[in-house]
Amino acid sequence: MAGTISRIHHASGHRRLAVTEPLPVRLLLIVIALLFLGLVLVVPLAAVFSEALRKGMAAYGAALIDPDAIAAIKLTLLTAAIAVPLNLVFGVSAAWAIAKFQFRGKNLLITLIDLPFAVSPVISGLIYVLLFGAHGWMGPWLQERDIQIIFAVPGIVLATIFVTFPFVARELIPLMESQGTDEEESAMVLGANGWQTFFRVTLPNIKWGLLYGVILCNARAMGEFGAVSVVSGHIRGLTNTMPLHVEILYNEYNFVAAFAVASLLAALALLTLVIKNIIEWKAHRDAAPRPEPGEHPA
């Protein structure tokens, strides 16, 4: 912002823009922002990687191919592989319904979608224990049928789905609302059925927003700690996801291994940011008008 403003200032000669601050103020603001970012974000991120590599690449590699670590990575991937597609379908359906139709209870649905953001993840985990645990409401029924949900993979998947389900819907609702229903109506009048309208008109218009939501949803699904911690039971090699595995290793003073696994999660976060930026850039490029030489749009 400061850069943009000062450039405009120079370009327009000696005219002073009303929003321009004196140089010292601008510098102060930039320095405060950078210091804060460095202290809160960059230093911890660097610490993760430096701790992980403190005893060299061999120790780092060994921590990652440890059977329990591999089991944790596999479980994390499995959880995300189930939770993300389900939330993709749910998010698109919910956003479609909310943005394109008027119906009773719409505001309630919007509020419910936000619920996981409002509730502490630990509480959402506890709700599942209360529902499906041995002493929970459905506990006896499940035990009779020998179905284990809490302290097993289904519980972890359920808790992850709950925590991550707003991401896709929240990303799409404002986008779809701003696009309106004109193009869908055009498609219908031209003879397209529901599927054709969705896949050929709606989906291409929301693809970048959708991808963005999926990326965020995936990052959260893989990184979720609180809710999963409550329902997991922390059984090594069986019900530990990567964040839980990091906690166990850390509590055992096995710092190199803990930070090695943590570095994978940090790398995932960085990758998410890179993809997010690429998506934003592409979406922006698609949205921008593309006038060609000789063209004079009225």
Place this chain on the structure above:
Amino acid sequence: MSIQAKNITKTFGSFVALNNVSIDFPSGQLVALLGPSGSGKTTLLRIISGLEAADGGSIYFDGEDATHRNAKDRRVGFVFQHYALFRHMTVFDNIAFGLTVKPRRDRPSKADIRDRVFSLLKLVQLDWLATRYPSQLSGGQRQRVALARALAVEPKVLLLDEPFGALDAKVRKELRRWLRRLHDEIHVTSVFVTHDVEEALEVADVIVVMNNGGIEQIGTPEEVCTRPATPFVREFLSDVDLDAVQERRQRELATPIQLASPV
């Protein structure tokens, strides 16, 4: 194809958009639904197209009850005020859309679709823009593409919702003359919505004056001007110089159309 609306009623909450409206649109004519905003003209158009369902009443196409037919099965062409082109498709793909979504057995071959799209592009004088995206076109060009897209499926009825409302005055005048001439060529039953009295008088065969969800008068431009049926019609058309409009209409329709491109 003729269109009949019988006792159409539509409310939005407590607002009565259409109050027991009955009207016949004879085959092959260009009809203007004229009225102030909120008079129900766009709602009537959307009910004919199937985009909106009436609370009561029936719609007949050529005497056949079409009230419960889906928008996609009504074979109407619809042109939206803000064009509603598919923004991620080229002009070519936009116009071809109606043909490519047909069930496989009715779908023309790729080559036929191509020929049809290019003949439509020629018709709207935009064949040099086939590979552009809607965002690269001017308003007038977009509206002509929207018209070509609507005509691609050979609709039996063409419905236009304030087709020139979003265009600037010069382009609007050129395009409405062009629409009149296009209609004289293809003779598809057409209904267009407008709140612009001059536009209705200049273009339409028949004018339907609407107000407060009801029809005030149906007649030729001359009839509604010289023999207004209600005080509302008299008031609404009071500023118009009919002779000047008719003279202009004669003159403009006599001369070959010159669409300054790009419009």
